[in-house]
Amino acid sequence: MEIIKLSPDDEVGCADAVAVDSAGWKVDCPELVQHTPRSFANMLRYGWDLEPPEAYLARDDDGTAVGLLVVDIPRYDNTDKTWLDVKVHPDHRGRGIGSTLFEYGEKLTRDLGRTGVSFGGIDLPKAKAFAARHGLEQKSVEVNRRQELVGLDWELVQRMYDESAAAASGYELLKLTGALPDDMLEGMVAVTASINDAPKDDLDIEDDVFSPERLRAYGEAQRKSDRTVYRVVARAKDTGELAGHTVVAVERERPYLGEQHDTAVSRDHRGHRLGALLKSGMLLWLREAEPALTQIDTWNAESNNHMIGINEALNYHIVARFLDYQKTL
Structure with missing residues (x-):
């Protein structure tokens, strides 16, 4: 078996990666939204915020x-860790491919001088067994x-x-659509950083570090x-202070798909039902702006x-539960 680093310009490789990924999810959780070759390549080019x-x-x-290994290498914060994602095509499971890829990711982490790995797996017995086999400890539960x-x-x-x-x-x-206006960037740094108040459970992670440059990069x-x-964005009428925001991204390749990227309210402005106002206001806006969105x-x-x-x-419903694991190398 050969393990090859993928380039976003490798159209065949990206298509094969998506085929492996999608085949696995069709067995484990068919409702989960899958990458297309184009969206996968863009992920490798740009990430979430040029990381x-x-x-x-x-x-x-x-x-x-x-098989497929994806390695997230944080550079804004949590620079002592990587996040590993491992997928094996269902036709080739049980051959140790997943373990080989995970160990490859551990070696990459060590080569970067980092001391910890995080790993996410769907809440299934085989994923739990894989985590236990590699000395990973469950730290949190995420729900899609x-x-x-x-x-x-x-x-x-x-x-x-x-x-x-x-x-x-x-x-x-x-x-607002698209990039934030320059005169809002400083205020939005504090609002965006409010996401750090969301529960982390037992995950050993630092707070996300935001700056105007990072918001521009996003x-x-x-x-x-x-x-x-x-x-x-919610803004106080008396002071003009930015108090909270909610963000949804809609794909142009598949305009029926939207993804909630953030909802946060600054600590000093909580208790006024701003979260509900922002979320419901977003839905009413999207109903008009994105008629194809389903x-x-x-x-x-x-x-x-x-x-x-x-x-x-x-009326959100659960699609899948994921278990987050960590390990110190």
């Missing part, structure tokens, strides 16, 4: 793609939820918006990845009761 991961494709001696816009009770959404707007009468909402990466970013996926720690409560009130 792209590395990907390694395992091929048998006859050239058949059998989905909102189906077809058939959504829009009267419920409007009612949530009206009720939360009354509770947050001291705030106004700004609707906007550039999403634009170059051919996604439209919608952002609703679903929005979001990810939360299972312990994030406040945000989950809002999502469930908006």
Whole structure:
């Protein structure tokens, strides 16, 4: 077996990587949104905020793609760790390919001078057994939820918006697409950093570190990845201080798919139902701006009761549970 580092310009390799990944998910969780070769290549080019991961494709001696390793290498924060994702084609499981790829990722981590790895696996017995075999300890549970816009009770959404707007009468909402204006960047750094108050459970991770440069990088990466970013921002009427935001990205390749990227309210502005106002306001906007949009996926720690409560009130349903593991090398 040969393990090859993938380039985003390798169209065949990216297509083979997606085929391995998708085949696995069709067995383990067919509802999960899959990459396309184009979106996978863009991930390798731009990442989330111009911090792209590395990907390694395992091929048998006859050239058949059998496994995939994706290595996230944080550079803004948590620079002592990597995050490893391992996939094996269902037709080739049970041959030790996953273990070989995981150990390859551990070696890459050591070669970078880093001392810890994190790993996420779907909540299935075989994933738990794999983690135990490699000395990984479970630290958190993440849940992927989905909102189906077809058939959504829009009267419920409007009612949530009206009720939360009354509770947050001291705030106004700004609707923005694409890159943030320069005059908002400093204020948005503090708002974006509020996501660090979300539960981390037992994960050994530092807070995310944000700056105007990182926010610009996020906007550039999403634009170059051919996604439209919608952002609703709450601003205090009396002071002009930015208080919270919610962000949804819509793919242009598949405009029926949306992904919730962030929802956060600054600590000093909590208690006014801004989270519900932002989420319901975003939905009402997207209903007009993206008529082809049929679903929005979001990810939360299972312990994030406040945000989950809002999502469930908006009829999100669970797609999958993922277990987060860590290991010190």
